[in-house]
Amino acid sequence: MANNVRDLKEALTARSQTATLEELQSRGRRSVRVIRADDVAQMIEASVSQAIARSGMMSPQEVEELEAKSREQFQLLLERRQAEIAELRQAADELRGAQEALGAAEAERDQAVGGLEKVRGHVDELLGRIDDLETQRDEAVQRLRKSEVEREELASALQGLDGQRSQARHEATMAQAEVAKMRAERDEAVAHAHVLEQQLAKAQRESSTTVAGGVNADMVYRLMSEIAELRARTAAAPAPQQNDKATADALAGALQQLTSTFTAKLDSLGRKMGVSSAVEADAPSLTGLFKHQDGVKLESNMDNVSVKAKTGTGIAANLERLKKLKGGG
Amino acid sequence: MSDNNDNDRFGHTPTTPHGAHEGVSTEVALGKGLDIGTANLAAAVQNSEGGITVTVERNAFLDINADVYSKNMLTKLKVPYVVHNSKLVVVGEAAFELANVFGKDTRRPMADGLISPNESDALPIMKMIISKILGEPRAAGEPCYFCVPAESIDVDNNVVYHQGLFEGIIGKMGYTARAINEAHAVVFSELAENDFTGIGLSFGGGMANACIAYKSIPCVSFSVARGGDWIDKNVAQVLGVKRSKATFIKERGVDIRDPKNREEEAVAIYYRNLISYVLQNIKARFESGQNMPNFAEPVDIACAGGTSMVGGFIEVFRDEFSKIDFPLPVGRIFRSEDALTAVARGCLVAAAIGE
Numbered sequence: 027m028a029n030n031v032r033d034l035k036e037a038l039t040a041r042s043q044t045a046t047l048e049e050l051q052s053r054g055r056r057s058v059r060v061i062r063a064d065d066v067a068q069m070i071e072a073s074v075s076q077a078i079a080r081s082g083m084m085s086p087q088e089v090e091e092l093e094a095k096s097r098e099q100f101q102l103l104l105e106r107r108q109a110e111i112a113e114l115r116q117a118a119d120e121l122r123g124a125q126e127a128l129g130a131a132e133a134e135r136d137q138a139v140g141g142l143e144k145v146r147g148h149v150d151e152l153l154g155r156i157d158d159l160e161t162q163r164d165e166a167v168q169r170l171r172k173s174e175v176e177r178e179e180l181a182s183a184l185q186g187l188d189g190q191r192s193q194a195r196h197e198a199t200m201a202q203a204e205v206a207k208m209r210a211e212r213d214e215a216v217a218h219a220h221v222l223e224q225q226l227a228k229a230q231r232e233s234s235t236t237v238a239g240g241v242n243a244d245m246v247y248r249l250m251s252e253i254a255e256l257r258a259r260t261a262a263a264p265a266p267q268q269n270d271k272a273t274a275d276a277l278a279g280a281l282q283q284l285t286s287t288f289t290a291k292l293d294s295l296g297r298k299m300g301v302s303s304a305v306e307a308d309a310p311s312l313t314g315l316f317k318h319q320d321g322v323k324l325e326s327n328m329d330n331v332s333v334k335a336k337t338g339t340g341i342a343a344n345l346e347r348l349k350k351l352k353g354g355g
Numbered sequence: 356m357s358d359n360n361d362n363d364r365f366g367h368t369p370t371t372p373h374g375a376h377e378g379v380s381t382e383v384a385l386g387k388g389l390d391i392g393t394a395n396l397a398a399a400v401q402n403s404e405g406g407i408t409v410t411v412e413r414n415a416f417l418d419i420n421a422d423v424y425s426k427n428m429l430t431k432l433k434v435p436y437v438v439h440n441s442k443l444v445v446v447g448e449a450a451f452e453l454a455n456v457f458g459k460d461t462r463r464p465m466a467d468g469l470i471s472p473n474e475s476d477a478l479p480i481m482k483m484i485i486s487k488i489l490g491e492p493r494a495a496g497e498p499c500y501f502c503v504p505a506e507s508i509d510v511d512n513n514v515v516y517h518q519g520l521f522e523g524i525i526g527k528m529g530y531t532a533r534a535i536n537e538a539h540a541v542v543f544s545e546l547a548e549n550d551f552t553g554i555g556l557s558f559g560g561g562m563a564n565a566c567i568a569y570k571s572i573p574c575v576s577f578s579v580a581r582g583g584d585w586i587d588k589n590v591a592q593v594l595g596v597k598r599s600k601a602t603f604i605k606e607r608g609v610d611i612r613d614p615k616n617r618e619e620e621a622v623a624i625y626y627r628n629l630i631s632y633v634l635q636n637i638k639a640r641f642e643s644g645q646n647m648p649n650f651a652e653p654v655d656i657a658c659a660g661g662t663s664m665v666g667g668f669i670e671v672f673r674d675e676f677s678k679i680d681f682p683l684p685v686g687r688i689f690r691s692e693d694a695l696t697a698v699a700r701g702c703l704v705a706a707a708i709g710e
Binding site for chain 2: 180191324352
């Protein structure tokens with residue numbers, strides 16, 4: 027009997043095959059029928075016991091011993107199968123874990139691919155901006171070149187102005203020399219005219235107190251010649267007329283006019299150069315300009331704000347020096 | 356200029372003067388110095404610690420619509436204003452800042468170193484600013500020396516009217532007003548070590564003034580009608596911006612030896628041109644020989660004024676000086692340590708000594 031049971035188990039083992047869950051899934055089996063090992067053992071045990079009892083080949087005691095032995099054997103087999111099942115379950119768990127890990131990895135890969143696409147887009151954007159910046163840089167370079175040209179033009183213009191200024195300064199120097207020359211000529215002309223006037227007056231006095239033939243014609247001729255020469259020198263007086271008193275008066279007037287013109291011109295030039303022959307009057311008092319505002323009180327918050335103030339070194343040393351210079355220290 | 360922005364907008368009461376002896380109370384002579392500049396107004400007075408205190412305000416204003424909200428806002432912000440002819444007039448540095456914010460130009464009471472005939476409304480406002488920075492006289496008739504420019508050699512101007520005008524304004528405040536040449540004040544301020552002998556130059560907003568002095572006596576004084584405003588005008592023209600903007604560019608810390616962009620390049624070009632122009636004119640005056648002293652020893656040249664405060668000014672000045680054959684032996688060329696207030700300080704020296 028025991029051999030039959032063993033044979034049966036062996037037969038079961040021999041005719042059965044171990045299939046992993048993955049293999050079952052690959053065959054399209056989503057579920058399998060299972061039977062507990064105890065039930066199989068009981069069924070085998072029962073069938074064996076019934077067969078033995080019906081055969082009458084063994085005593086009840088032998089049957090019990092055989093059953094105990096068979097149970098023990100079966101238990102051993104059962105444990106082995108349970109161990110195998112546990113291994114299969116563990117393998118299935120590991121497989122499930124691997125699948126989940128694979129899913130997670132695939133998700134990460136998808137995410138990474140998405141990030142990569144974003145980075146690629148960003149890179150494209152940056153490349154676009156670089157293009158823009160290069161365009162702006164080129165424009166800035168153009169502007170810079172243009173401003174440099176403008177600066178050079180400005181510098182050139184300034185140089186031109188410097189040249190004009192130098193020319194103007196040169197002309198001013200020449201004008202100063204001309205003024206000095208004119209002033210000297212004027213002074214000489216005035217002095218000479220004064221002498222001539224005196225001599226003419228004297229000659230006229232003499233002519234009025236003597237007979238016509240007694241007039242010193244040579245002297246009058248000489249005086250008039252000098253006057254004519256003076257006219258020619260000044261080039262501003264009228265041409266000499268007849269040698270009479272009217273001519274002398276006209277000459278004196280012309281000289282006076284010439285002198286006045288020279289003086290006015292010299293004063294004008296002198297004022298521009300900081301030199302004036304005029305006598306300065308007292309400075310005018312302008313306090314009257316403010317008498318209309320004295321009673322006006324403007325609305326303001328100036329009394330409520332302070333002004334910027336800073337401190338500095340004293341002036342004692344300056345005052346001491348000044349006192350020494352003035353002989354008071 | 357940026358160097359002078361170390362105080363709050365409206366300043367604060369000074370405590371310890373630089374270089375003064377702390378805790379030492381010295382006798383303070385009467386007298387105040389007033390720099391009436393085209394761009395800035397500055398008043399100097401001796402303090403009880405032996406130093407000096409200088410109050411500065413920008414000589415500019417900006418009128419805005421007078422409404423209650425604006426007035427309240429200005430009052431809260433402690434921005435100085437005056438109500439004049441139904442207009443709300445913001446004065447001083449705040450006007451300059453507001454003008455830049457709104458893209459406007461400030462109105463200027465003075466032009467080319469003298470009171471501007473185009474800004475007749477400005478006189479009462481300027482009077483208030485002067486009154487604010489000068490304060491009350493400490494005694495009736497306290498001397499106040501104020502600077503006036505010399506007559507210009509390149510334009511016709513009326514210094515007599517300008518001088519008389521401010522004598523009147525300052526006199527009405529209770530001071531005894533005395534005028535002193537602007538560059539002469541620089542000599543008083545900066546050339547003490549040279550016995551007040553040398554050349555004082557004041558580069559202001561409207562003019563550049565020169566004074567050649569021998570032992571404190573001015574031998575020759577003259578001015579050219581070019582200064583910081585001339586630079587601003589030309590920079591504004593070439594850059595196509597408002598003058599206030601050009602002023603801002605100029606004052607924001609440019610180094611004219613090393614301009615960093617097109618705007619700074621324009622500032623540097625006109626600065627160099629201004630310096631060259633002034634030097635050429637000084638040289639021409641010396642060469643003309645009119646009233647020129649003969650100096651046996653080399654003389655120093657002291658530069659001052661707000662326009663000289665730009666970075667690299669004195670180096671460019673020396674560079675331009677080296678290009679001309681100056682008809683006089685020159686020793687040091689230097690800029691005042693406090694160029695903005697040097698003229699006011701010189702006026703104060705004159706007031707204290709009764710020069």
